[in-house]
Amino acid sequence: MTKEVYGNMGIILRVDLTTGSVTREDASKYNEKWLGGRCLAHYLLFNEVDVAKTDPLSPANKVYIGTGALGATTFPSSGRTHACYLSPMNYSGWGDSNCGGHFGPALKRCGYDMLVISGKAKKPVCLYIEDDEVRLESAADVWGKGTIDTQAELIEKYGEPTKLLCIGQAGENLVRYANVRTETTNSMGRCGMGAVFGSKNLKAVVAKGSKPVKLFKPKEFYKVTKQLRDELMDPKFGKVHSASYDLMSKWGTPGITNLIGTTGMVPIRNWQRCGIDPKFDRLVRSWSKDHGTRREACFACPVHCHAAYAVKDGKYPTRGGGPEYETTTALGHKCDITDDKVVLKLNTMCNDYGLDTVETGAMFSTLMELMERKLINKSFLDDIDMQFGNGDACVAMMPKIVFRKGCGDNLANGPYRVAKALGEKALQSVYHQKGMCATGVETRSTIGSMLQFAVSPRGSHHLNGLPTAEWVNIPPVAVKVSGFKEGGDVRSYHPEAKARLVQYYENMFFLSDSLGICKFNFGHLGYWHDKVEDLDHMYDLICQSIYYASGIKYTTEELFEIFERSNQIERATIVMRGIRREDDQPNWKCLNKECPGEHPVGPIPLPPIDGVKYNKILDAYYKQRGWDMDGIPETKHLKKLGLDFVAKKMNKALSA
Template sequence: MRSFQVINGYNGKGLTIDLTSGQIEEFNLAEDVLTSYLGGRGWGAYFLTEKSDPQIDPLSPESLVVVASSGLNGSGAPTGGRFSLIFKSPLTGTICSSNSGGFWGNTFKRTGFDVLLIKGKAPTPVYLYLSENKVELIECPELWGMSIPELTAHLLTKHSSTARVLGIGPAGEKMVLFASVMNDLGRTCGRGGGGAVFGSKNLKAIVVEGKKTFSPAQREKYQTGLYQANKLLRSLPVTAKAFSLLGTSGLLKLVYQHDMLAHRNFQDTYHAPENIAKISGERLQQTIFQKARGCYNCRIRCTRLTRVGNLRGEGPEFETISMMGANLEIYDLPTIAQANYLCNDFGLDTISLGNTLGAAMELFEKGFLSPKDTEGRNLSFGSQNLLVPLTKQTAFRQGIGDLLAEGAHRLTLKFKAPELAMVVKGLELPAYDPRSTLMQALGYATSTRGGCHLKGGYMISLGFFGGSREVDRFLIETVADHVVDEQDSGCVADMLGICRFAYFAFSENELSRIYSGFTGVDLSPDDLKKAAKRVIQKEREFNLLAGIDPSQDTLPARFFEEKIPIAGQKRNIDREAQFNHMLAKYYEIRGWKK
């Protein structure tokens, strides 16, 4: 490893924080760590594989959490404010990289530090305060039990209105296995249970205040890249208009029209058109919409600020409407929005919650769950009146919520029907039925954090918004190549802190110019992709050592065995002729063994 050298655009420093002893130590980031892993997800993969035992209990004091700024935080890169949390997931046992937008990540980097390595368990609840002049662990038993809005208001009052707060709500404290870590009130590191890991460590929050600025090393190259990226964002209809007008909920009709929208725990994708109209982006705009908002340096502005009666909040986003609405046969937007507000307030992943509720409803309808298990309630699909109370019960592990808090895989195992868990490697699937696009099917199966449309390669970008790159979603021969390419591009975005929606418009060509101009380190588009392959290989190695073997690179049996109407004919995924063929090709490209 080469000697320490600060590279422009980075701080070159990190902190190791032992919550058990309260000791905080500063360390330097070596040049090859900076440029080989770039930031965000990349640093998480590096530090977790180098400094953590893959077989560790994720909720033990010895487990490691990496909080990583990204390579283009602090720059003018469009949407370049995302940061990452990386940890071993208590839900899946895999390495889990979960990132978030908002403003926290950019402010964190401006404190003068790039990365935090957090281990141990504090004797009493604490939060970390971090600025350019001060690093301090502060005991806060009085904050334990606070919701995210209460926590944020308290810490901003105590410190400064310019501070940014990352923290957990009651769900994280109760170690709900899919508890999220929230920042800027409504932004979330949602997947994999990072909130439970924070809760297991008695870590309530991380507060950052920073004003450090970064100047580009090669201004002309940097500005050329910015100009090209912004021009492309302005020219693509989905990033220039669609998301800003309707937010992510504008995807609902599109996904429905392609027979992809999950229904009744993925039993089919049929929804009556009039029901889709009730929960569409257009209906949200007409009824509960208040204001649009964007994350750091974002012209897309897909965030929806909404109001239902006296309640206000962010969202619901497409995935929330889909998984906590359409998937459950609940077509009432105000009810979905209220449950979404609670997920933000208490710190719950809406995808996992909606998926797990779908599993519970199917368990109930098929007789595995009895009224005794549900406290006398009829937990059938369409039980609109139960969505809000079940969300509360899950966050606080009360009644049946204690079972739901374990996620779909453990819930269905308990009731001896694991085939009803729509999960990959233990992670609940999002809204896209894989029978409707073979690319997404392979992406789910090979994602290093489990059933994820983002880490699996956001294939909707090629299926719907690819323009000249648009790909037939049922074409077998090229699926593996496209999935590998999209996964690698997604990893580049996660390392540099770029929103996946921006990737609809631009790619590594523009990002290589921005990064090279910002840092002075000349990396080509191919160099960025090589870094991504390096990171994904690290994640794969961690998972193998953690006991996640290649047999788990698959899908729930439902998608192989049950045919549903899609694109004018009944389809499932042929395990041998389609899936195994695609998977073998994917392994060949990655250089992986079965």
């Protein structure tokens, strides 16, 4: 490195599992243009991997794990870690995963902004990183164990300051929706990162760092980050902002279920119904009152949205961390299971096995609907009676999937692939985009949300850019970011309004993923959304924080230029893997079925998505992004953004 580095650590650590080689690269040359975290990972992945052809479960796939310029500092909720790779779960092949906790700060304090993992070890290994010491060690003692025992044993071995990412048996057995776990409450859950780890014989990455993060202007940084912390917790800052803190700090994400359900957004019974149903009340707050043992927080976070629980009686006594809204809806609402004790048991099992709770719940609820429609029977499921509401069947089915026993070997491929093999009628029961099932969002409820889910590069996922101003219903902010009052109308099909709204929030969500901070507190929930001035205020404080941390000055507009470039890399990659306009369409249920349910906002039942009107929005979105009408980035637009290298590689792949 030729100059002093602030905020970031200035080094990319590269580990080749095949050869065992360890190399270090100057990261400072990327900081200004690519920021760090998700944005930098996109740039490196696109340039270093044959993204058009690489099999996600082959040694040629690489995993990029990044921190960010604000990670491991006093900036509130600066404990996020982002990973980028090619995904074995969705058919688009794009993999992004993100988690909270403490691993990101630990990796950064080892001295690294990015960890790049390539190749495949001959036998199961753990990657151990302690400051400048980096080595591969045998994982024989923990291979075959769940994430709870794995973490406990590795922390016992390496000492209490140890933080780690690890897989359970699901990742070892290449279940396509296996995740990577850290601590008791955090997962890199979507896109099958656990299977990628397993394909590389990588059981865990251990980080134990002691290096300080040098700040460009420490006193000023501490002052502005304290202001941010205080304002996040301020009960008088604004009605929506302060209610977000109150709900999240007391109840975590399940506590906002009925808020989300006001437009019909909460899915029920495999997306056959939606909205607010009192029969699920125990999955909203009662489970926490009756079984919660404490609130937990990620690194430097004042919100404490996580929980620990212990169920001491009943058929399934259990203990663990969480659950999140996505888990309670996936394993509860979508499966029509109302018993909180059963849902908590399933959550503990998923966490220990290392399974994505969202896709696992979707697998169960899809099977339940296929049984209901008589497209499969119990013999297809090894005589397990997967009926709606049958939590016992879910408990019995999960280990079969994890260990690929009997029917579980097929179900390990996920709902989309299982149903596709059964035929078009079965595929109608899968609520997916690009082969990955939706999170806890009924996309017929809000038109901007439908567009965001459909164009998401990794499949149905709200954290790619769910438009907060729309679904939380903040019309003035929607007008600011879209330019039209229709942007805040959940039922509007105004093409330009919805296109601009979604583009804005997609780009905005790069902010947190690239800085190492939590998007729940900075864009995804109601924080900083009471009025336009609050959002501008948030950006001002973040830009100040970046400067005081790193010495690099950005305007909000300059940051969004980085995010726009990163989005183009995502799209170019999935286009090179075959994604086109037809893959950005709503799924069959969205286009063909109405959705009944009780909710105070919007029509009852929710009507199907109007395909003609939707495609006018899609036209406007493509135009806004600089893509042609098949969803392919236009060369002249890529060059205008300084992405000549993207245009060259994409055009070469498309002409091959």
